[in-house]
Amino acid sequence: MRAADERPEVIPHNRPQILDCDRAAVEAVLSSGWIAQGPAVRNLEDRFAGYFAGGDACAFSSGTAALFVALKALGAAPGAAVAVPSYSCSALLNAVYMTGAVPQVVDVRADNFCLDVQLVRRQAPTARYIVAVHMFGAPADIGALQFPNTVVIEDCCQCLGGSVAGVPLGSRGAAAVFSFYATKIITGGQGGLVWCGADEVSDRVRSYRQFDGCEQYEPRFNLQMTDIQAALAASQMQRLEAIRERRSEIGRAYLSALPEGLSAQAGVAEPGRMLQRFVVVAPDAAAREALRARMAEGGADCRVPVERFELLHRYLRLDSASYPVAERLADTTLSLPMHLGLSEADVATVCEVLRRFRL
Ligand SMILES: Cc1ncc(COP(=O)(O)O)c(C=O)c1O
Numbered sequence: 408m409r410a411a412d413e414r415p416e417v418i419p420h421n422r423p424q425i426l427d428c429d430r431a432a433v434e435a436v437l438s439s440g441w442i443a444q445g446p447a448v449r450n451l452e453d454r455f456a457g458y459f460a461g462g463d464a465c466a467f468s469s470g471t472a473a474l475f476v477a478l479k480a481l482g483a484a485p486g487a488a489v490a491v492p493s494y495s496c497s498a499l500l501n502a503v504y505m506t507g508a509v510p511q512v513v514d515v516r517a518d519n520f521c522l523d524v525q526l527v528r529r530q531a532p533t534a535r536y537i538v539a540v541h542m543f544g545a546p547a548d549i550g551a552l553q554f555p556n557t558v559v560i561e562d563c564c565q566c567l568g569g570s571v572a573g574v575p576l577g578s579r580g581a582a583a584v585f586s587f588y589a590t591k592i593i594t595g596g597q598g599g600l601v602w603c604g605a606d607e608v609s610d611r612v613r614s615y616r617q618f619d620g621c622e623q624y625e626p627r628f629n630l631q632m633t634d635i636q637a638a639l640a641a642s643q644m645q646r647l648e649a650i651r652e653r654r655s656e657i658g659r660a661y662l663s664a665l666p667e668g669l670s671a672q673a674g675v676a677e678p679g680r681m682l683q684r685f686v687v688v689a690p691d692a693a694a695r696e697a698l699r700a701r702m703a704e705g706g707a708d709c710r711v712p713v714e715r716f717e718l719l720h721r722y723l724r725l726d727s728a729s730y731p732v733a734e735r736l737a738d739t740t741l742s743l744p745m746h747l748g749l750s751e752a753d754v755a756t757v758c759e760v761l762r763r764f765r766l
Contacts, residue, residue, distance in 0.1 A: 418756060420708040421590045424643075424650075424747035432642035436634045447634035451641040455585075455602050458644075459578055463609035464602045465616060466637060470564040470586025472630040473599035474502035474538070477582040480601075480611035481558050483508045483536055490531035492522045493720045493733040494713055495540045499562070500722060508536070512720045514730045518673035520686070521547035523732070527554070530729070541566035541576050543684040543712070543742075545674055549579040560584065564599075567592040568647045569681030576681075577602060582612075587636065592650060592683060593643035595636030653747055654682040657754055661685050661743055664758035668766040669698070684742045686712055692738040694766055699741055705760040707753075712742040 436447050448466045455464035467473045483489060485507030491499045494515045503510045511531035516523045520542040527537065537554075539547040540562040546569065552559050563577040564586035570576060577583030585591075587598030601612050618627040643650070658675045665671060665687070672686045689695040695711075702709040715721065715737040720730045727734055743757055 416706075418707040418744050418753045419746070419748065420710050420742065420744050422746050422748040423589050423594045425639075426642075428645075429639055429642040432638040433635055436638045439634075442634050444631040444637075445634045447637040447641065448632050451632075451637040451644070452600070454641055454644050455600060458647075459575060459602055459604075462602055462604040463606070463613075464600055465609060465612045466632040467599040467601065467616065468630045468632055469597050470562075470584055470588065470591075470599040471498040471502050472628070473584040473586070473601045474498065474560070474562065475505045476612055476615045476630065477560050477584050477601045477603070478502060478506045478508065478536065479615060480603075480608050481536065481560065481581055487535050488531060488533040489536040489538060490522070490527055490534035491538050491719060492540055492542070493718050493730045494520055494736050495542065495562075495719060496564075496713075497717065497719070497722060498564075499538055499540070500719055503538075510719065510723070512723060512725060512730070514732050515542070515736070517732045517735070519545040519547075520672055520736060521545055522552070524548055524551040527552065536560065538562050539580065540564075541569065543672060543686055544569050544681040545672055546571050546576055546680075564588075564591060565683040566681050568651045570679035571677075573679070578604075581605070582608060587640045592681060593640050593647065595632065595638075595640035598632050598636045598640055650747060651681050654745060655680065657745060657749060658682045658685050660754050660758055661687075661761065664761040666761060666764050666766075668694070669761070669764070682745060684712055685745045687741050687743060688736070689739045689741065690766065695739050695741050697766075698764055701760050701764055702741075702743070702757070705756055707744055707757050707760060709744070710742045711737070712740055713737055 452464040483506045487508040488511050489503045489508045491510045492515050493512045513530040537559045544566045559580040561577050561580035561583040563583045566576045582603040585600040587595040618629045670688045
């Protein structure tokens with residue numbers, strides 16, 4: 408029991424959900440005597456192939472590693488241009504540069520925070536590859552990104568389990584990459600995976616992972632996932648739809664409590680949507696900071712989802728004036744607690760702060 412003068416616990420912004428069945432799955436691996444990449448990794452990959460009703464899945468040590476290998480397997484060679492959204496994650500720059508390719512940064516849409524298709528040809532004029540991020544779970548417009556001689560990789564690190572019109576996100580690009588980092592939809596602590604439909608691509612992906620014991624030597628990183636991580640992620644994968652439903656339920660509660668003047672990322676209540684984060688858009692930076700302060704007073708830890716300095720055009724010292732939407736989102740957005748550890752009381756607390764918030 409909590410002492411009367413003790414402060415109530417802060418509602419965490421994010422927390423992985425580890426159930427007894429997840430512990431049992433990890434324990435089974437630990438007891439098996441095989442903890443490196445082995446049968447549990449294969450099982451996780453089979454689950455992904457089943458989820459996509461075909462194709463091949465290959466697990467890696469992180470989402471960054473998965474993106475790096477996907478780019479390489481699709482032929483991204485030194486000097487090749489790769490379009491990336493500014494409002495995303497530095498992992499994209501890391502993966503592109505590790506292949507020797509060159510990023511071309513594109514601004515995003517104000518409504519869903521995903522790549523602005525209209526700007527791709529202008530801001531990434533020579534791009535042969537496009538990394539399309541389904542930002543916070545919002546579906547990027549993959550159909551509209553199918554330019555001639557251009558390869559699209561779906562970055563699904565934030566949207567596993569999401570779909571549009573029944574079609575799972577990740578199934579329309581040349582490859583899809585996933586992350587099992589601790590804040591993602593399902594987690595192994597760390598981890599990543601490439602899924603693709605074409606055998607010749609998946610053969611190259613698998614070949615890269617085989618860093619040791621090959622007859623022909625080629626320099627490669629060891630980017631393997633362990634069976635311990637895979638067992639944890641695969642156990643959680645079994646309840647993916649329940650995870651999606653609970654996140655949607657929390658999202659609907661937040662949406663209905665939004666006061667006038669605040670809005671949410673587009674499509675949060677769409678059927679099939681996986682809410683990795685519920686991001687509120689304030690009219691300006693001062694209003695965002697006021698909301699964050701009210702949430703903190705109410706006991707809820709809210710975060711700026713992408714800080715200004717994290718915008719990819721800023722990392723590359725490009726002209727900020729060319730990225731007005733990303734700049735504005737960095738200044739005006741706030742991410743509310745969104746995870747399976749939230750109780751009904753936690754959700755009610757966040758909703759109450761929202762309802763009382765006045766601009
Ligand atoms: C959109 C996006 N792409 C790639 C990554 C990289 O994943 P990881 O952290 O597993 O390397 C992340 C995770 O931070 C991400 O959010």
